[in-house]
Amino acid sequence: MSRTRIKICGLTREADVADAVEAGADALGFVLYPKSPRAVTPERAAELARRLPPFVTPVLLFVNAAPETIAHAVRLVPQALVQFHGDETPEQCAAVGRPWLRAARMAPGFDLLDFARRHPGATGLLLDTHVEAYGGSGKVFDWSLIPPSVPVPVVLSGGLNPANVTDGVLRVRPWAVDVSSGVERDKGIKDAALMRRFCQAVREADARTA
Numbered sequence: 001m002s003r004t005r006i007k008i009c010g011l012t013r014e015a016d017v018a019d020a021v022e023a024g025a026d027a028l029g030f031v032l033y034p035k036s037p038r039a040v041t042p043e044r045a046a047e048l049a050r051r052l053p054p055f056v057t058p059v060l061l062f063v064n065a066a067p068e069t070i071a072h073a074v075r076l077v078p079q080a081l082v083q084f085h086g087d088e089t090p091e092q093c094a095a096v097g098r099p100w101l102r103a104a105r106m107a108p109g110f111d112l113l114d115f116a117r118r119h120p121g122a123t124g125l126l127l128d129t130h131v132e133a134y135g136g137s138g139k140v141f142d143w144s145l146i147p148p149s150v151p152v153p154v155v156l157s158g159g160l161n162p163a164n165v166t167d168g169v170l171r172v173r174p175w176a177v178d179v180s181s182g183v184e185r186d187k188g189i190k191d192a193a194l195m196r197r198f199c200q201a202v203r204e205a206d207a208r209t210a
């Protein structure tokens with residue numbers, strides 16, 4: 001049985017961090033994009049990340065941030081993985097000197113294999129729906145746009161929720177899934193029951209995977 005990794009993103013409160021860990025998340029995302037309704041400061045992300053037990057990874061999410069902003073945040077959360085969710089070039093991603101995930105904005109005509117080739121340094125590609133606001137939209141993209149063999153670990157994202165994630169894992173067989181809106185009561189306010197149901201739904205898919 002494979003074990004699909006789970007990232008829950010957009011946390012802003014200590015109680016939600018505790019509930020997400022309890023639900024079974026492998027990684028928790030903190031949005032350092034000031035235009036997001038889920039934005040936290042680097043200092044706040046560091047406070048929240050300090051709550052994480054061993055083997056639960058904090059992820060710092062940026063959208064077209066200045067290099068000095070990113071450098072400041074990764075200094076405060078040295079154990080973090082970095083998620084680039086904007087128009088950053090491969091060189092800009094690599095220059096941070098930390099393991100990084102690159103968001104691919106999925107839409108008809110987007111060439112994911114070419115994108116993967118252009119980002120050889122990424123530890124994984126996070127596939128999200130193409131929206132003007134860059135992410136966190138709660139919108140699903142057409143999973144049939146994903147080519148059958150992507151040469152790097154794939155994180156399936158975009159509009160996942162407890163009702164559709166089992167299907168997503170069974171159809172796409174990603175390395176991990178990522179959710180924000182689908183486990184929220186309000187923007188940046190997570191719902192403990194939805195996070196538990198989401199993680200259970202992923203495990204249900206895993207149990208059905210030979």
Ligand SMILES: O=C(O)c1ccccc1N[C@@H]1O[C@H](COP(=O)(O)O)[C@@H](O)[C@H]1O
Binds near residue numbers: 031133139182
């Ligand atoms: O969460 C946000 O507000 C956000 C803002 C800008 C870029 C990315 C953002 N979040 C990421 O978007 C995807 C999908 O989120 P959803 O589940 O569809 O709400 C996810 O990777 C979040 O990490």
